Amino acid sequence: MSQKAITVGFPFSGDDIGGSHISALNLIASFDRERINPIVFVHHPRKALSRYLDEHRIDYVSIEDIDVLSPQRDRGLGRQSYSALRYPISMMKIIRLLRDHRIDIVHTNDGAIHTTWALPTYLAGAKLLWHHRGDPRARAVNVLAPLLAKHVVTVSKFAQPAKPLLPLKGRLSVLHSPFKHPEQTPDREECRLALVRELGLPEKTRFVGYFGLLNERKRPLRFVEAVHAFQQSNPDFPVAGLLFGTPEQAGPRLDLDTAERARALGIADKIHLMGFRHPVAPYMCGVDILLVPAMSEPFGRTLIEAMMYGTPVIATNHGGNPEAIEDNVTGFLVEPENPGAFVAPMERLLKDRDEWQRISERARTSTLAAYGIKPHVDGIVSIYQRILGRKPPDVATQRAH
Known part of the structure; x- marks a missing residue:
């Protein structure tokens, strides 16, 4: 006799949409509905996430009358106090x-939702799966998660809680995010020329890209400074830096700060704010290189996506980046917080086509072999089964740390 499907609640604040949300939604879309019944809850409908859900015809429950406890320091004291x-x-x-939706497990995916849903999940008698995609030093994952979560999943070894209040032995797993393999790779030259036409730039312009939210952790200002450092060393080389993304809803206006930094450095004509674009493939393939200047990035989604498309990546040797890139083999790792460190590998990739091709092919081959949807889904379902005390399905069980 088959077991009853596990009903899993996935709450989201709805203000922003970033890599963590895409990963969670890819997971949701990939469940076998005879085994897992996912229910998506959205706190702030009619904003970025709900528009994405509507576009992709993903059903969700609107919960406009429930406040979110935001850990964002930029949110405003008055609003934080009101929500508290x-x-x-x-x-x-x-x-x-x-209780109304008979939720067995609540699967949380970001800081505000962890904080808001952890205690009521515990009090409702449901199980909490805390999916940590952030800073290993974050207070919530080190204090609340050990107390209230039945299991903690992190996206990399780097992201594991640094100093948990209680031991997490047997309750902690590392699972890389789910990645859909590209069905096809767009023609790179056509994509590059489309960007040239859109921006009105010379035909020979080469592009380096930044993909993701414009927030402090991802360091968009360092991206601008890296482009500037390259331009200073190569004043006649036709290069432009493209930032694909928007500021966090509750965060500082780093789009304005980025534009101002470009003006101050005298490269305003070399930096272009492109906003959020979907689908991402034509733009990921239109740039020659992805630059990742982030600090403490647990496991960058766009980094893996770029490599799957064969776009070489230069990333800081920090956070989860070294878990994804083998330096000088599948990409390049450079000194953090040093924009000038990006210059040498940029020169190698932009000026030596054979070198670009070598890195591109190795990056694509390695990521397609290592990352996919099925291992992630199987690992998560196995954890769901374990925390409910059910017999695990006949799949490889994710090793707990």
């Missing part, structure tokens, strides 16, 4: 929501 005062009411509404 209302939290007992919000908590009771979440408990009722979980």
